[in-house]
Amino acid sequence: QKLNDYYSQCLPGTAPTTTSIPTVPPTTDPVPTTTATGTDPAPTGCPAINTNLVANSKLPDPFTFSNGARVTTKADWACRRDEIFQLFQRYEMGTLPPKPQSVTSTLSGNTLSITASDAGKSITFSVSISKPSGTGPFPALIALGGMSIPTPSGVAVITFNNNDIAAQDSGSSRGKGKFYTLYGSSHSAGAMTAWAWGISRVIDALEQTPSANINLQRIGVTGCSRNGKGALVAGAFDTRIALTIPQESGSGGAGCWRVSDAMLKSGISTQTASEIVGENVWFSPLFNQYSSPAQVTNLPFDHHLLSALVAPRGLLVIDNTGIDWLGPQSVWGCQKTANKVWQALGVSDAMGVSQIGNHNHCAFPSSQQGDLDAFVNKFLKGQSTNTNIIRTDGANNVGFVEANWVSWTVPTLS
Ligand code: MCU
Numbered sequence: 001q002k003l004n005d006y007y008s009q010c011l012p013g014t015a016p017t018t019t020s021i022p023t024v025p026p027t028t029d030p031v032p033t034t035t036a037t038g039t040d041p042a043p044t045g046c047p048a049i050n051t052n053l054v055a056n057s058k059l060p061d062p063f064t065f066s067n068g069a070r071v072t073t074k075a076d077w078a079c080r081r082d083e084i085f086q087l088f089q090r091y092e093m094g095t096l097p098p099k100p101q102s103v104t105s106t107l108s109g110n111t112l113s114i115t116a117s118d119a120g121k122s123i124t125f126s127v128s129i130s131k132p133s134g135t136g137p138f139p140a141l142i143a144l145g146g147m148s149i150p151t152p153s154g155v156a157v158i159t160f161n162n163n164d165i166a167a168q169d170s171g172s173s174r175g176k177g178k179f180y181t182l183y184g185s186s187h188s189a190g191a192m193t194a195w196a197w198g199i200s201r202v203i204d205a206l207e208q209t210p211s212a213n214i215n216l217q218r219i220g221v222t223g224c225s226r227n228g229k230g231a232l233v234a235g236a237f238d239t240r241i242a243l244t245i246p247q248e249s250g251s252g253g254a255g256c257w258r259v260s261d262a263m264l265k266s267g268i269s270t271q272t273a274s275e276i277v278g279e280n281v282w283f284s285p286l287f288n289q290y291s292s293p294a295q296v297t298n299l300p301f302d303h304h305l306l307s308a309l310v311a312p313r314g315l316l317v318i319d320n321t322g323i324d325w326l327g328p329q330s331v332w333g334c335q336k337t338a339n340k341v342w343q344a345l346g347v348s349d350a351m352g353v354s355q356i357g358n359h360n361h362c363a364f365p366s367s368q369q370g371d372l373d374a375f376v377n378k379f380l381k382g383q384s385t386n387t388n389i390i391r392t393d394g395a396n397n398v399g400f401v402e403a404n405w406v407s408w409t410v411p412t413l414s
Contacts, residue, residue: 046079049086053298059256059334060301061408062308062341074345074413084305085237091299094188094284096197096237105205107212112158114205116182123178125164127202129212131156136213139380140206141245142199144223144230148247148362149318150369152376156214160202162223162230166194166281174281190283192233199234203241218242218380220314224362229253229282236309243314243379245372248362250326252276252283254317256302256334259405260327261293270327307338307351314379314387315351318368321394322357331355332392333400339390340410350379352389 050066062080063071066087071080089095100118113126131138132154140156141147147157166180167173168191175185179194189197199221206214220243223231228249235244246253251260251271263270273291277283290299307315317335321328335353342351354371377383
């Protein structure tokens with residue numbers, strides 16, 4: 001109930017009516033050169049990134065490198081994924097620091113305390129672990145700001161207080177939170193990158209704490225609204241996460257900047273990049289200069305490619321058609337397009353979209369329970385289920401005309 005009270009205050013219209021873009025603080029951290037996350041080593045032999053931005057009013061091609069070469073194999077995709085990951089850090093999210101010099105943890109009851117130290121500084125934060133009955137190791141969902149979907153049976157819930165790692169009260173929260181205590185208040189990472197870094201440290205801690213009794217192959221991440229944007233980024237950035245479930249994440253999450261700009265232009269009151277950079281600190285200050293409609297079209301990616309970073313792992317996008325501010329047409333078109341990357345990898349049913357209206361923001365409707373169960377049972381419990389789920393009840397969304405947004409074809413990657 002507390003969570004629902006909070007969410008009902010969030011929408012609609014807590015956004016400032018004027019867009020005052022904060023000045024860009026100097027960033028001292030280096031431009032990213034490697035994925036440096038999860039357990040995957042950065043791929044080698046990849047083409048160099050071409051950072052000349054080329055205007056593109058459509059959704060950029062997942063299968064063409066920035067140097068113009070075509071992606072034809074799964075090995076190419078590993079390189080292209082790495083390139084997309086670096087581009088997101090460079091233009092939108094800020095730099096994701098690699099694993100710090102030291103990560104230590106202690107488990108006391110249900111509380112896992114994590115200390116991360118680097119370059120003479122250290123921070124400590126904790127997560128609470130709520131386990132089901134029975135014998136583990138248990139699958140687990142890491143919940144940003146608490147669970148907003150029904151807790152699946154047999155699954156542990158790890159509550160991650162993302163606000164403690166990076167504040168998200170308003171545009172004045174820049175550089176506040178434990179991440180910035182460790183890396184400095186002028187670090188380029190936006191709040192979502194900072195949260196993703198923190199979630200990776202939670203997984204590091206679980207790896208070194210077998211007594212926590214969590215199955216490391218069966219970790220998911222979820223969150224709603226602003227925390228749903230964060231859940232998508234965490235799942236995109238750390239390949240140890242088997243299932244990513246962003247709920248009603250809207251613009252800046254499962255929506256595509258270009259489609260949201262078109263919605264606003266057509267008169268629908270929806271959130272766009274130029275609004276979001278003034279409202280809060282979810283993105284890097286580096287993104288400010290790319291946020292106007294004229295600049296958004298210069299970005300070498302859109303959020304279909306943020307989702308694509310999750311592939312071939314599990315992704316279920318849970319969404320609400322009833323709230324214009326969330327950009328339902330944008331989320332629908334963006335994520336149907338993202339699914340093409342899973343298609344190319346031969347696992348289109350590892351990525352689903354379930355979009356249902358007529359309910360309050362972040363109030364999960366029972367009509368979506370089957371979709372959630374199918375993904376949880378497959379990716380967190382190892383069952384064989386039908387996850388061929390791409391559905392919307394939004395009549396308007398049929399108006400997303402793919403030919404207006406997608407001018408590339410989908411290869412079958414060998
Ligand atoms: C959907 O997430 C955000 C949205 O981006 C904000 O503009 C709005 O004010 O708050 C939403 C939210 O987090 O609601 C809880």
